[in-house]
Amino acid sequence: MSARPAPALICAGLEVALNRYLQLEPAALDDCAALARHSVGLLVDGFDWCLFIEFNARGVRVIGERPQPASVTLAGAPPAFAGLAVKLASGDSSLPPGLRVDGDADVLQAFRRLLGRVGFDIEEWIAPLIGGAAAHRAAQGLKALLGWGRDSSRTLAQNTAEYLVEETRDLARGIDVEEWMDQVDRLRERSDRIEARLARLERQRTAEPRSE
Amino acid sequence: MSHDPTDPKSASTTHFGFQQVPVAEKQKRVAEVFSSVARRYDVMNDLMSMGVHRLWKRFVIDLAGVRPGERVLDVAGGTGDLTREFAKQVGPRGQVVLSDINAAMLGEGRRRLIDEGVVGLPVLQANAEKLPFADRSFDCVTIGFGLRNVTDKDAALRSMLRVLKPGGRLLVLEFSKPLNAGLSKIYDQYSFKLLPLMGRFVANDADSYRYLAESIRMHPDQGTLKGMMEAAGFERCQVYNLTGGIVAVHRGFRLTA
Ligand SMILES: C[S@@+](CC[C@H](N)C(=O)[O-])C[C@H]1O[C@@H](n2cnc3c(N)ncnc32)[C@H](O)[C@@H]1O
Numbered sequence: 246m247s248a249r250p251a252p253a254l255i256c257a258g259l260e261v262a263l264n265r266y267l268q269l270e271p272a273a274l275d276d277c278a279a280l281a282r283h284s285v286g287l288l289v290d291g292f293d294w295c296l297f298i299e300f301n302a303r304g305v306r307v308i309g310e311r312p313q314p315a316s317v318t319l320a321g322a323p324p325a326f327a328g329l330a331v332k333l334a335s336g337d338s339s340l341p342p343g344l345r346v347d348g349d350a351d352v353l354q355a356f357r358r359l360l361g362r363v364g365f366d367i368e369e370w371i372a373p374l375i376g377g378a379a380a381h382r383a384a385q386g387l388k389a390l391l392g393w394g395r396d397s398s399r400t401l402a403q404n405t406a407e408y409l410v411e412e413t414r415d416l417a418r419g420i421d422v423e424e425w426m427d428q429v430d431r432l433r434e435r436s437d438r439i440e441a442r443l444a445r446l447e448r449q450r451t452a453e454p455r456s457e
Numbered sequence: 458m459s460h461d462p463t464d465p466k467s468a469s470t471t472h473f474g475f476q477q478v479p480v481a482e483k484q485k486r487v488a489e490v491f492s493s494v495a496r497r498y499d500v501m502n503d504l505m506s507m508g509v510h511r512l513w514k515r516f517v518i519d520l521a522g523v524r525p526g527e528r529v530l531d532v533a534g535g536t537g538d539l540t541r542e543f544a545k546q547v548g549p550r551g552q553v554v555l556s557d558i559n560a561a562m563l564g565e566g567r568r569r570l571i572d573e574g575v576v577g578l579p580v581l582q583a584n585a586e587k588l589p590f591a592d593r594s595f596d597c598v599t600i601g602f603g604l605r606n607v608t609d610k611d612a613a614l615r616s617m618l619r620v621l622k623p624g625g626r627l628l629v630l631e632f633s634k635p636l637n638a639g640l641s642k643i644y645d646q647y648s649f650k651l652l653p654l655m656g657r658f659v660a661n662d663a664d665s666y667r668y669l670a671e672s673i674r675m676h677p678d679q680g681t682l683k684g685m686m687e688a689a690g691f692e693r694c695q696v697y698n699l700t701g702g703i704v705a706v707h708r709g710f711r712l713t714a
Contacts (some may be wrong), residue, residue: 254695261519268524291513299693301624306710308695 250309251294259296260307266363267304276359283352286315290322296378298356317356318349471608474671483608484584488559488666491535491606495561513704517630518542518601518707520697526550527596532585532617533557533603537566537575543599544575554590556583557603585613590620593714597621601630605676614689621711627691633705634678636698679705 250256267273280300287296319329321344327351328341340346346353470477473486517539523529525548533556540555547553555570557563559597560582567580583589585600585607598617607613617627635641677685679696682705686694691709698705 253695256695257516257697258522261522264522303624304522306693308693310695311693 248288248293248295251289251292251296253309255294256296256307260305263298263307264304267359271335272364273363274302274304276355276362277304280352280359283316283349283355284311284320285350285352285356286311287326288320289326290320292323315348316352317346317350319353320345320347323403345381352381459691467573472672472675474668479607484558486668487606487608490668491559492561493665494557495536495565497644502583509630513588513630513699513706514538514542514601516699517601517628517706518546520626520706521599521626523547523597524551529553529597529599530553530588530590530595530617530620532583532588532598532600533606534601535562535566535603537570538600539601540566541570541573541575542577543597544570544578552555552578552666554579554581554595556581556588558582558584578610586616587612588616588620592619593622593625595620595622595626596625598625599628599630602632604629604631604682605672610677611685611689614686614691618690618711623711623714626708626710629682629686629707630704631682631707632676633682633698633702634651636702682707 267277277300281302283300285298287298288294289296295309297308297309297315299306299308319326325343329344352417469479470478471483472478473483478486478663479546494605511707521529521543523543523546525546526600528551529543529547530562531537531543531553535557537555540553555563555566555578557566563580563582570576570578570580581589585603598621600613600617604610604613621627676682678700683694683696686709687705690711690713691713694707694709696705696707
């Protein structure tokens with residue numbers, strides 16, 4: 246099965262959010278500049294999406310297509326990415342189970358260090374997802390996925406949430422989006438499993454000494 | 458490619474809305490439209506898009522990700538909506554240039570910027586096809602609802618590429634092709650019937666608004682514009698459909714020096 250480019254608005258959301266984090270930390274931008282010739286590919290199983298993170302001195306660019314393959318590709322189901330994010334947020338740079346890595350391990354290591362450095366708090370992103378309260382199906386799907394619109398997220402712009410809410414409402418008429426929303430629903434159904442995994446990681450985090 | 462009405466060498470006429478006019482005349486006609494709507498442009502903008510244009514612009518601003526210290530050029534900037542936001546973001550070390558081919562629109566833009574306390578930024582009358590700036594002098598170039606009015610769009614894309622620094626980006630915000638046939642039909646009704654009517658009541662100028670509706674329909678669709686950007690030399694071109702494709706943002710980068 247070959248992956249398709251992730252929806253452009255998902256790429257845009259991830260890019261805008263990542264750049265907001267990176268900008269808070271000038272040293273992180275130096276790291277981005279150092280990675281300038283490299284890229285990280287993400288393959289999201291289930292959705293069959295691919296996206297690419299490219300680096301430059303201003304931060305990152307997230308796109309759905311790229312003429313050349315990425316320096317390193319991470320593949321897995323959404324819960325595995327959530328697991329990775331939780332580990333990063335807790336300063337643990339080991340890979341969670343279920344993530345496949347293909348390519349330059351040094352680039353991946355540098356990318357993980359970079360995210361660790363800015364305190365990229367993806368729990369903030371996925372908490373609404375696993376919290377599971379569903380309001381407007383379309384709007385909340387996207388908001389929850391990206392974690393926008395939470396009161397606590399100071400770093401993520403409310404404005405951004407505003408247009409995404411508007412956009413998803415309108416876009417929900419499109420066939421593409423119908424399909425995509427079904428996928429979001431399926432993702433939500435898997436939230437029990439994410440929750441269990443998070444609880445397990447949480448226990449490990451407190452019980453075990455950190456492995457670097 | 459077959460007959461390209463925007464290429465002045467392949468044809469002596471081009472479209473002005475749904476009419477064919479001599480190439481040399483399009484620019485003049487477009488100028489008349491915008492001189493005529495300048496004073497009520499902002500009110501009409503809100504009415505026409507029912508306020509959604511603010512969200513579309515917000516998306517462009519976020520996606521542009523302008524940083525303190527950067528140089529930004531707003532082409533066909535008209536009354537300066539994008540310029541104003543970018544001016545806040547570039548800070549005192551950066552610079553935003555507001556440019557437009559039309560003096561009446563620029564006058565409105567300058568007045569509004571001053572009203573809102575944005576002072577001291579350069580305002581320059583310029584044709585997008587032949588931008589009067591040095592090569593590689595901007596980090597970011599934007600053109601919001603402007604490209605469809607430009608006679609030679611390929612020349613404008615090349616010109617905008619030329620003034621970008623390597624690594625710099627162009628963002629094109631423009632009406633596009635609705636992705637869904639149902640939406641497309643509703644939208645047609647709205648833009649061909651309602652728009653000129655509103656134009657008549659609010660701006661006393663149905664013809665200008667009819668032109669706006671027609672020019673939207675004549676503008677290249679998402680795939681075509683992306684291809685034109687790539688042909689001009691932009692890389693990593695990506696299309697972001699908003700409001701079901703009624704508008705689209707195209708972004709491309711100048712990667713090579
Ligand atoms: C619909 S207005 C958009 C104004 C503003 N960017 C906005 O989004 O509200 C289109 C503008 O394009 C300008 N324009 C038309 N042809 C142009 C050209 N060849 N070069 C530069 N600007 C042009 C018009 O004068 C007009 O101000």
